Amino acid sequence: MDGTGFSLTPGVRKKVSQLIYWEDLKESGVVFAIGLLVLLSMAYFSIISVVAYVSLLSLSGTISLRIYRAILGAVQKKDEGPPFKKYLEMEICPSNEKVHHITEVFLKHFNATITKLRSVFLVEDIIDSLKYFVGFWCLTYVGSWFNGLTLIILSYLGLFSIPKLYEMHKTQIDGYLALANNHVQNVLSTIKSKLPGSKKDQ
Numbered sequence: 010m011d012g013t014g015f016s017l018t019p020g021v022r023k024k025v026s027q028l029i030y031w032e033d034l035k036e037s038g039v040v041f042a043i044g045l046l047v048l049l050s051m052a053y054f055s056i057i058s059v060v061a062y063v064s065l066l067s068l069s070g071t072i073s074l075r076i077y078r079a080i081l082g083a084v085q086k087k088d089e090g091p092p093f094k095k096y097l098e099m100e101i102c103p104s105n106e107k108v109h110h111i112t113e114v115f116l117k118h119f120n121a122t123i124t125k126l127r128s129v130f131l132v133e134d135i136i137d138s139l140k141y142f143v144g145f146w147c148l149t150y151v152g153s154w155f156n157g158l159t160l161i162i163l164s165y166l167g168l169f170s171i172p173k174l175y176e177m178h179k180t181q182i183d184g185y186l187a188l189a190n191n192h193v194q195n196v197l198s199t200i201k202s203k204l205p206g207s208k209k210d211q
Contacts, residue, residue, distance in 0.1 A: 048162045
């Protein structure tokens with residue numbers, strides 16, 4: 010993204026892209042499996058229990074590795090330092106400039122969202138409001154079929170599958186999307202031309 014919107018650092022963007030496009034099958038598989046396991050656990054246990062158990066497992070692993078490295082160093086008479094030294098030395102706190110930038114971007118998107126909602130609910134453009142009406146109506150059915158966590162799990166599965174599928178079948182998918190978009194635009198143009206109160210009639 011450009012400087013007007015929120016963007017991840019190039020390193021983070023590259024890492025996320027590598028994961029969701031399965032460039033390293035082993036690494037993507039591990040991340041996908043852990044994330045899915047946590048989400049599925051939250052579907053059956055309280056979030057407090059999930060956080061507690063994940064924290065216990067993580068600490069068990071890191072403490073065990075720390076003790077193992079200490080014993081190995083004592084046996085070999087070599088002090089290689091803590092096993093997570095490079096991560097402990099990483100800078101994780103954002104700078105003041107970054108915090109200010111994130112705040113400005115958040116406020117910009119927040120204001121744009123409020124302005125858009127005002128336009129939709131006060132029917133500035135009847136076609137635009139009708140589109141949102143249909144969208145909210147569809148959400149009532151989605152809400153009756155799935156709860157929020159189920160949608161998050163489905164979105165997570167989509168994150169690790171849709172980009173790769175699109176990359177493999179880009180030409181065919183783009184063709185179908187173009188046809189669908191043209192059809193929808195034609196239908197909307199026809200409806201808008203016949204509706205009183207649309208911008209064309211004003």
